[in-house]
Amino acid sequence: MNVKVESSGDYTTIIVEGRLDTTNAGEFEKQMMAVLQDGCTRIILDCTGLSYISSSGLRILLVVQKKMIAIKGQFSLCCLHPGIKEIFDISGFSTIFSIFPDKEAALNG
């Protein structure tokens, strides 16, 4: 798994690549928390290169989502692989997150 953080203007893009599972969820969580502590109120998670997410990965997204709601921030997901998008859809999680087909839509959303 690779995580890249890009800050530009009023939003931060986090690009996550590879498999996000229990072996690297801790590391991912640390990086997400660091972004939150910087006081960022608008986060876009770019999932173009995300090939797999397990329930431990999902839990971290839920934690971030909770924290962002608490500070009235905005947390969006974009560019989900169709297979992953489908799992989110069928398990109902797409109703919890703001999911956009691409980054532009996420910025306008």
Next chain:
Amino acid sequence: MNTFEEYADKFRITCDPETLDCCMTDAAFSIFEGSGLLLTQGGNSFSHQSEGAIRLILTDLQLFHDTHLKPLSSPVLFSFRKDILDTGEDPFLELWQDRLKSDPIVQIKTSGKSSFQPFSPDDPLFTFAFTSLSGLIGAVNNFIGKVMGEVILEESGSHPFPRLLKLVYNTLSADQKTVVQALEGIHHSGIVMPLLLVLGEINAAEYAKGLISLKIQPKEFFSEILAGVAGVQAYSGFTLQKPGREKQSSDLIPLGEGDAIEFKSTLRWDIRAGKTNQVIERACLKTISAFLNSQGGCLLIGVRDNGSIEGIESDRFANEDKFLLHLWTLIRSCLGRDFSPYIRTRLEKADEKTICLVECQPSTRPVFLRQPGYEEEMYIRIGPSSNALDISEALKYIKDHFPER
């Protein structure tokens, strides 16, 4: 019209288990009570081509005659098929649209939306649901990929998934349709999950976990769902042994050569040299032994590599019987007599010529090719070719694929 659920609810059978027996009548096996045929509520005999299926029904009746038979037991499944489906009615198709609409997987596939409320992250089932649904979606997508490869849908504005489901449902045997309806009726599992289970795309545990993950059934019912599935699988295990339709050369040739299909122009005749040649015979035997050692497959003799028809007439046997006799002599002498049960041969006409189909089932024991004038060899199928293994590879392959029983 009775749905399976209604039929199973009203199902009663009175019989004296002491006097029940399985007898052969014409080409089928039937259950007799004393000297007369035992009949379903609809007045149909308990007769089936599969002796195993009839014995299963018989023993279920002997075990449970005095208690209420479970709805997913073989006597109920079989009676429903005979009394309802075999009359040409199909209650499932009448309610198809409603079932489609309420099926959670169809909802996602067609609209991308689900009315399903996810488990909260605090719920102990949160992780379980996410993990099992990930697997289920993978299986659904595999299934769609496979079916899409086989059928060509006409252009239409609507999403193809419901049409694919109907096409697949219509190809099922009456026994398979019974199982789909029974599972839906008793577990309220919609169309997709029972269909995937019947087609072997998901197993019993995946089916049961899917139902719980989608909140269709509570987790307390997990064991009960598994037990129900075991009942229908015992029934379909016997009834599916005799598929309704054999593979036809017209279905196989367009698929081309592959893991499980091989074409050979002739059995023994070397067309270039204009004489019989043992090497040509060996090529057929390699393929058959490789299929037996691998996942099975079908050898078509009389078909050229490009799929055009050569016909076994080119082998210059006096007649078709002589051709088959020669083929079977080769199989028995070079592969072993005891592998005959895994091999079936059949002749078919195509373009006014004759093709021989040699259908091979995977063997439970390793097969070695022993042909006079050659070293003993073991072949397996790798993609569209039959490959010889050297000794160490063969030992490893046998250890991995033919566990000692």
